[in-house]
Amino acid sequence: MWIEKPTPEFWKRRIPGGWCPSEETWVSLQPFLLEQGYSLRARFQPDWTPSWNGLDDFFLFSDVEDGVRHERFSILDATRTLDGTPVILKAVHKQIDPSEAIGEYFASEPQRSDPRNHCAPLLGVLHPPTRPEWAILVYHRYVPWHIWPFRRVSEIVDLWTQAFEGLAFMHQHNTAHLDCSFSNIVMDGLHLLKEPNHPANPGYTYAPRRRSVRHIERFESERPVKYIFIDFDQSVRFGPDNPNHLWRRRKGQDNTAPELRSPDPYDAFALDVYCLGHMILTHWLNAYKNLEFVRPLVQDMMHQDPARRPTALDVEARFRVIAAQLSAKDLRKSPRRVHGYDFTEYILGNVPARVPPQASTDDSLLSKLFRRRRVASTPNRPTPSGGSSFATADDLSTRMASEPRQS
Known part of the structure; x- marks a missing residue:
């Protein structure tokens, strides 16, 4: 317990939960940002006094709204004062970061209005006079796709479809992302929240104390969930002088592709395909048991020879065929989690990739009995008498709605 009440300046810099150096940089920019029409949270106001100031249990600062530290120097949340839109501010170095040029290209017409465009739209660019080497890019605020679990296979299929579509769109516009990883795909999902979440800890709300934020599931939303590519700091847009x-x-975040071990230049588009396939392997095929329908495609995407990998456009087309073959019952199933799998341990090389189970060759009497019971309990399905049995990926929701729901 403190003998005397610490001053606000002491709290801000010396006490646990006070400002870190990266936060002080944003605090110094607060007057400029407000002038430009963007307000920051209470923690980033120059005259901020911590709400736990003077309390005996000040080590519980992380349980209150203004106690959550934001230690990513280049990124901060804000609110556009004109209409209350939640936004993200990203500081980039003008000389070395291509994010501004890439963002302006995909935010211009006709790219901006193309439904296949899954690049985060650039809302504006700010130029702080005290930091002439910086540009501050303004984007919509999104949420990570992994802040709560997927409840249905259809939700995962939707994310994959959009990711393949978005990558193919970028490649059609001669742009390589070059850092396709799980944290660089986000969800336009603020409409799924039943209450405001905390921008620095999006899975939680802090009203009045920290707890998990309440939300509806993706499949329950009347408004479709859109998945977005972000972070173009490594991206490159190729001209006609570099056709290969x-x-x-x-x-980058994923450095497992075999071509990265060579000092020679490589096909950036093939690297994007590999990284997206490896993300699916790491976060879904290793983690869930009933998503094996995509494994052959992922294996092709991760081929050791970059020249033998499918293009992003081929990947998109193949996956649409795969998705169209899934029944409404398959899409409504819950993903079956692999017990004990930790993707961080896999990335560190401490656990191997999960090998899919092989068909049983056990011919014992007990095995035959169980197989016979499974066959007997499976209802006969009518076989289409003619025509194609495939539907388009866009018909997934229609097919799910047309079949009776399972309680």
């Missing part, structure tokens, strides 16, 4: 898309990037 040869490039070398800086170190």
